[in-house]
Amino acid sequence: MVNEKIQKGEEHLLHIYNRFPVALDHGEGVYLYDTEGKEYLDFAAGIGVTGLGYHNKELNDALKGQIDRLCHTSNLYYHENCGKAAKALARASGMDKVFFTNSGAEAIEGALKAARKYAWTKKSGRYEWIAMEHSFHGRTAGAVSVTGHAEYREPFEPLLPGVHFAKYNDLDSVKALVNEKTCGIILEPLQGEGGIHPADPEFMEGIRKICDGNDILMICDEVQCGMGRTGSMFAWQSYGVRPDILTMAKAIGNGIPVGAFAMTDDVSKFSLKPGDHGTTYGGNPLACMAVLKVLEIFEKEQIVEHVKKVGKYLSRRLEELADKKDCVTGRRGTGLMQGLAVTKPFAQINQRALEEGLLIIPAEGNVVRLLPPLIIEEKHVDEMIQKLDKAL
Ligand SMILES: *Cc1c(COP(=O)(O)O)cnc(C)c1O
Numbered sequence: 001m002v003n004e005k006i007q008k009g010e011e012h013l014l015h016i017y018n019r020f021p022v023a024l025d026h027g028e029g030v031y032l033y034d035t036e037g038k039e040y041l042d043f044a045a046g047i048g049v050t051g052l053g054y055h056n057k058e059l060n061d062a063l064k065g066q067i068d069r070l071c072h073t074s075n076l077y078y079h080e081n082c083g084k085a086a087k088a089l090a091r092a093s094g095m096d097k098v099f100f101t102n103s104g105a106e107a108i109e110g111a112l113k114a115a116r117k118y119a120w121t122k123k124s125g126r127y128e129w130i131a132m133e134h135s136f137h138g139r140t141a142g143a144v145s146v147t148g149h150a151e152y153r154e155p156f157e158p159l160l161p162g163v164h165f166a167k168y169n170d171l172d173s174v175k176a177l178v179n180e181k182t183c184g185i186i187l188e189p190l191q192g193e194g195g196i197h198p199a200d201p202e203f204m205e206g207i208r209k210i211c212d213g214n215d216i217l218m219i220c221d222e223v224q225c226g227m228g229r230t231g232s233m234f235a236w237q238s239y240g241v242r243p244d245i246l247t248m249a250k251a252i253g254n255g256i257p258v259g260a261f262a263m264t265d266d267v268s269k270f271s272l273k274p275g276d277h278g279t280t281y282g283g284n285p286l287a288c289m290a291v292l293k294v295l296e297i298f299e300k301e302q303i304v305e306h307v308k309k310v311g312k313y314l315s316r317r318l319e320e321l322a323d324k325k326d327c328v329t330g331r332r333g334t335g336l337m338q339g340l341a342v343t344k345p346f347a348q349i350n351q352r353a354l355e356e357g358l359l360i361i362p363a364e365g366n367v368v369r370l371l372p373p374l375i376i377e378e379k380h381v382d383e384m385i386q387k388l389d390k391a392l
Pocket residue numbers: 103104105106108136137138139188192193221222223224225249250
């Protein structure tokens with residue numbers, strides 16, 4: 001019944017997504033409800049977006065108030081939400097200058113342009129990129145150029161020239177690709193789509209050193225792993241390795257479409273200037289109200305501290321499950337960004353999980369990826385384990 005209804009509803013949508021057979025209707029806390037009223041414990045968070053869960057009254061009231069006052073101005077005019085959100089995000093991310101976008105891929109586009117402009121101003125002749133195998137940076141032309149999946153790139157080639165892919169966590173493979181044309185090195189401190197692979201501290205430190213020694217810019221993509229998810233506000237902070245450019249999106253607006261790229265003052269002096277870049281919607285008063293409120297709630301409710309605590313509990317419970325189940329071969333990740341490598345097909349596990357009322361998502365390499373709202377408590381971890389155990 002539901003499947004037929006969904007199929008009919010999708011009649012005029014371009015068939016791009018192989019969706020799961022669920023039609024969602026509303027959410028409350030860490031639970032989602034479908035159109036038939038069935039309850040799901042959410043360990044997907046809309047792919048790591050809804051960190052504060054659903055129906056957060058303080059956030060929703062702020063958004064409703066902003067809708068009634070003003071949603072859009074264009075960037076021809078200043079709106080104080082934009083300045084305030086940039087200040088709060090710079091403080092939270094440890095960066096200096098922020099540009100708001102509408103998505104993660106657009107944040108990547110901006111980061112790539114910012115690095116190219118830096119090299120152009122310095123007349124360094126550098127324009128090439130080093131990116132990582134199994135990385136994911138989005139679906140626009142620039143973002144897909146640096147994404148480490150040939151099948152995402154090939155139908156759209158030729159893409160950006162001079163992109164070289166190194167092995168993640170293999171510093172020698174990065175060193176082997178560095179040359180006088182290298183403009184930037186882009187990586188996720190914790191690969192999400194690629195199968196939940198955290199960077200080794202030596203890898204992050206080594207890349208920082210290579211960049212410092214050659215005036216190459218280090219770009220960290222924290223669209224998925226940022227905003228508290230790994231148990232620090234941004235993942236780079238747990239390594240003490242500050243990137244030159246940082247990209248953000250997903251959880252910074254809790255579902256209002258907003259992303260950002262940010263840079264250090266040292267980069268911005270030589271980078272984008274008026275006329276070099278722009279967006280009509282990006283950083284509009286509604287999106288910036290979302291960022292402002294989300295950051296305010298993060299601080300007030302000490303979300304990062306909470307993630308650290310409940311993340312440890314999640315690790316422990318997942319290790320127990322992995323020990324108990326033959327079809328689970330390992331656990332990876334940290335905080336509330338974790339994955340289980342499994343031997344059964346994801347589709348089969350997911351089908352059973354949906355029946356049990358649990359939302360999970362896949363990652364590369366047959367991994368069950370768990371990205372719950374950051375407000376989950378130990379009792380929700382227990383409920384998830386019980387449901388996943390059955391599904392496995
Ligand atoms: C999701 C994601 C993107 C792309 O973000 P969109 O908002 O889908 O464009 C980029 N980088 C990483 C690491 C992501 O997880």
